[in-house]
Amino acid sequence: xxxxxxxxxxxxxxxxxxxxxxxxxxxxxxxxxxxxxxxxxxxxxxxxxxxxxxxxxxxxxxxxxxxxxxxxxxxxxxxxxxxxxxxxxxxxxxxxxxxxxxxxxxxxxxxxxxxxxxxxxxxxxxxxxxxxxxxxxxxxxxxxxxxxxxxxxxxxxxxxxxxxxxxxxxxxxxxxxxxxxxxxxxxxxxxxxxxxxxxxxxxxxxxxxxxxxxxxxxxxxxxxxxxxxxxxxxxxxxxxxxxxxxxxxxxxxxxxxxxxxxxxxxxxxxxxxxxxxxxxxxxxxxxxxxxxxxxxxxxxxxxxxxxxxxxxxxxxxxxxxxxxxxxxxxxxxxxxxxxxxxxxxxxxxxxxxxxxxxxxxxxxxxxxxxxxxxxxxxxxxxxxxxxxxxxxxxxxxxxxxxxxxxxxxxxxxxxxxxxxxxxxxxxxxxxxxxxxxxxxxxxxxxxxxxxxxxxxxxxxxxxxxxx
Amino acid sequence: xxxxxxxxxxxxxxxxxxxxxxxxxxxxxxxxxxxxxxxxxxxxxxxxxxxxxxxxxxxxxxxxxxxxxxxxxxxxxxxxxxxxxxxxxxxxxxxxxxxxxxxxxxxxxxxxxxxxxxxxxxxxxxxxxxxxxxxxxxxxxxxxxxxxxxxxxxxxxxxxxxxxxxxxxxxxxxxxxxxxxxxxxxxxxxxxxxxxxxxxxxxxxxxxxxxxxxxxxxxxxxxxxxxxxxxxxxxxxxxxxxxxxxxxxxxxxxxxxxxxxxxxxxxxxxxxxxxxxxxxxxxxxxxxxx
Numbered sequence: 049x050x051x052x053x054x055x056x057x058x059x060x061x062x063x064x065x066x067x068x069x070x071x072x073x074x075x076x077x078x079x080x081x082x083x084x085x086x087x088x089x090x091x092x093x094x095x096x097x098x099x100x101x102x103x104x105x106x107x108x109x110x111x112x113x114x115x116x117x118x119x120x121x122x123x124x125x126x127x128x129x130x131x132x133x134x135x136x137x138x139x140x141x142x143x144x145x146x147x148x149x150x151x152x153x154x155x156x157x158x159x160x161x162x163x164x165x166x167x168x169x170x171x172x173x174x175x176x177x178x179x180x181x182x183x184x185x186x187x188x189x190x191x192x193x194x195x196x197x198x199x200x201x202x203x204x205x206x207x208x209x210x211x212x213x214x215x216x217x218x219x220x221x222x223x224x225x226x227x228x229x230x231x232x233x234x235x236x237x238x239x240x241x242x243x244x245x246x247x248x249x250x251x252x253x254x255x256x257x258x259x260x261x262x263x264x265x266x267x268x269x270x271x272x273x274x275x276x277x278x279x280x281x282x283x284x285x286x287x288x289x290x291x292x293x294x295x296x297x298x299x300x301x302x303x304x305x306x307x308x309x310x311x312x313x314x315x316x317x318x319x320x321x322x323x324x325x326x327x328x329x330x331x332x333x334x335x336x337x338x339x340x341x342x343x344x345x346x347x348x349x350x351x352x353x354x355x356x357x358x359x360x361x362x363x364x365x366x367x368x369x370x371x372x373x374x375x376x377x378x379x380x381x382x383x384x385x386x387x388x389x390x391x392x393x394x395x396x397x398x399x400x401x402x403x404x405x406x407x408x409x410x411x412x413x414x415x416x417x418x419x420x421x422x423x424x425x426x427x428x429x430x431x432x433x434x435x436x437x438x439x440x441x442x443x444x445x446x447x448x449x450x451x452x453x454x455x456x457x458x459x460x461x462x463x464x465x466x467x468x469x470x471x472x473x474x475x476x477x478x479x480x481x482x483x484x485x486x487x488x489x490x491x492x493x494x495x496x497x498x499x500x501x502x503x504x505x506x507x508x509x510x511x512x513x514x515x
Numbered sequence: 516x517x518x519x520x521x522x523x524x525x526x527x528x529x530x531x532x533x534x535x536x537x538x539x540x541x542x543x544x545x546x547x548x549x550x551x552x553x554x555x556x557x558x559x560x561x562x563x564x565x566x567x568x569x570x571x572x573x574x575x576x577x578x579x580x581x582x583x584x585x586x587x588x589x590x591x592x593x594x595x596x597x598x599x600x601x602x603x604x605x606x607x608x609x610x611x612x613x614x615x616x617x618x619x620x621x622x623x624x625x626x627x628x629x630x631x632x633x634x635x636x637x638x639x640x641x642x643x644x645x646x647x648x649x650x651x652x653x654x655x656x657x658x659x660x661x662x663x664x665x666x667x668x669x670x671x672x673x674x675x676x677x678x679x680x681x682x683x684x685x686x687x688x689x690x691x692x693x694x695x696x697x698x699x700x701x702x703x704x705x706x707x708x709x710x711x712x713x714x715x716x717x718x719x720x721x722x723x724x725x726x727x728x729x730x731x732x733x734x735x736x737x738x739x740x741x742x743x744x745x746x747x748x749x750x751x752x753x754x755x756x757x758x759x760x761x762x763x764x765x766x767x768x769x770x771x772x773x774x775x776x777x778x779x780x781x782x783x784x785x786x787x788x789x790x791x792x793x794x795x796x797x798x799x800x801x802x803x804x805x
Contacts, residue, residue: 184765248791252787255784
């Protein structure tokens with residue numbers, strides 16, 4: 049009963065975010081729609097004129113589109129891994145950031161594969177992939193993996209939303225239109241928070257959170273194998289699977305921090321998304337940046353030491369033609385989160401956000417450096433060595449479609465935050481209850497046996513107050 | 516005489532010398548060189564190839580779009596056969612079809628002359644080739660599991676009669692991917708010769724080979740070529756069927772098994788989740804009805 053009361057209180061606090069729409073919100077949505085329409089215009093141009101208007105040619109057949117695909121899939125898997133792990137291991141401060149991670153997962157998962165469609169020259173042949181699948185082809189593995197992941201993430205997301213849908217259905221005196229209440233009613237699936245329903249939801253969510261962690265690792269490894277099963281210099285690597293997974297979670301953690309910062313400011317969630325949350329996800333970012341740096345060093349060291357002709361060519365290009373990008377991607381992008389999180393006095397919300405922005409941009413650049421320079425140093429030399437065929441430079445069409453994708457991501461996030469509270473009300477209320485129960489238990493233990501040290505109790509009290 | 520006037524006189528002399536040298540160079544004609552080669556092709560036509568170059572300080576430069584005339588010449592008589600225009604490399608070919616009458620001297624030797632009349636400052640140039648008529652026939656046959664090339668060659672006697680060719684060596688080639696590969700020689704005497712074709716020559720995907728029999732740089736007969744096709748290629752040697760490939764008809768069993776196990780594991784959990792959701796819905800309906 050205490051829990052239900054608290055949930056209603058929290059819902060009332062967050063309802064204005066769903067009910068009221070400001071002029072700035074409309075301006076923001078209009079701006080995003082503008083970016084999307086520009087992308088659509090470029091897409092029409094590309095369909096009408098063909099891929100000749102992009103920078104891709106016979107030699108460099110993959111460009112910014114594939115980079116965006118890997119990037120969006122990466123942040124999607126990261127969202128799944130972060131939310132799944134937090135839920136599974138019952139991280140005490142998970143509540144306020146779970147929904148951001150879950151929405152990141154599903155929205156990025158919808159946008160990522162769209163870039164594959166942009167990359168395909170003959171879209172009319174796309175159905176052949178499903179009509180005549182070849183199990184031995186890594187592309188087929190990827191199609192199966194992404195489809196499986198999409199279904200899993202949708203179920204997981206839905207499970208985490210049901211309780212809030214039920215709360216919104218039963219919210220009573222709100223100014224929400226009737227059609228929205230009806231949608232919540234349908235989506236709530238008749239959930240009434242009975243002990244049986246509660247137990248079912250808890251069990252299934254636990255299972256699905258474990259599943260999506262495993263699926264995210266497998267799926268992103270499959271994506272890495274598309275590259276590493278080829279003999280191309282720079283791609284043919286046994287550590288590409290774990291390297292991609294680490295890079296994905298690294299970039300995704302960065303995106304989650306940025307979104308936390310944005311929603312904290314826009315919806316005034318300072319009470320819920322505290323510095324503790326930023327430091328928590330920032331620590332994840334720091335650990336991942338260390339792993340990423342380790343994998344990157346290991347990858348390039350072995351290639352450099354092996355001195356195979358084509359690997360040497362690639363490393364030469366990375367350290368000359370792409371020197372600044374390489375420096376930014378693999379040095380600045382990894383060292384900055386370590387420095388900011390490693391030195392306590394640097395750990396502020398703004399510096400952590402700055403580190404996250406730099407890390408996300410660096411990780412995008414890292415994917416670019418994996419895709420493009422490798423294709424510019426082909427295993428088989430091409431006959432015609434015209435520079436525009438040999439080297440790749442993205443055209444404005446590709447950049448507009450890239451920003452169109454980012455715009456779609458932001459728009460879907462904005463709309464989702466208008467449909468459900470960005471803070472999972474039920475999850476936060478339950479976490480508060482768990483915390484107060486733990487605290488009460490701690491006090492009982494203290495009274496009875498004096499086993500909990502005073503310092504620990506102060507920490508528990510502080511955590512409860514912050515929540 | 517002042518220092519300045521000496522300087523100005525010297526400058527004038529230098530300028531005058533430069534101008535005169537330039538005029539001399541401008542007036543100078545450019546020597547041109549014409550090379551001529553001849554080949555009696557497999558269809559008994561004769562192909563004459565020329566290369567026309569002009570020589571300046573930097574060396575030989577090909578002459579482009581120059582008209583070169585071809586004449587048949589014998590005993591002081593000359594008849595125009597035709598003409599050809601050079602390409603960017605300064606090269607041109609001129610084909611004399613089988614049956615075209617070529618002038619011959621008393622010994623039965625024909626001479627073809629290529630003549631460039633000159634163009635602007637380019638000097639004229641001329642080149643000729645001499646050759647005696649030769650008839651070459653080849654027969655590709657399989658006898659006693661041996662692949663053999665039988666050659667029959669004759670020339671023309673003083674009275675136009677056929678005379679068997681004596682002591683002449685022909686080269687045998689097969690067509691490779693980019694050029695011809697010499698595989699042996701065949702000695703012809705009394706108008707006949709036999710060559711045993713080796714069995715270790717790879718052909719195309721069907722084992723086909725293009726075979727060339729050539730008489731090369733012969734002082735009397737010039738260049739002669741005959742070609743033939745035979746399925747004598749040992750195309751299977753060296754080609755190993757890959758045990759697995761992307762274009763294989765089916766995926767390996769282990770891969771299919773792994774995929775089925777993984778997908779069954781994952782999708783069964785999804786199914787379980789959906790079943791639980793349905794149960795939640797049923798319970799909710801019951802509560803709503805109550």
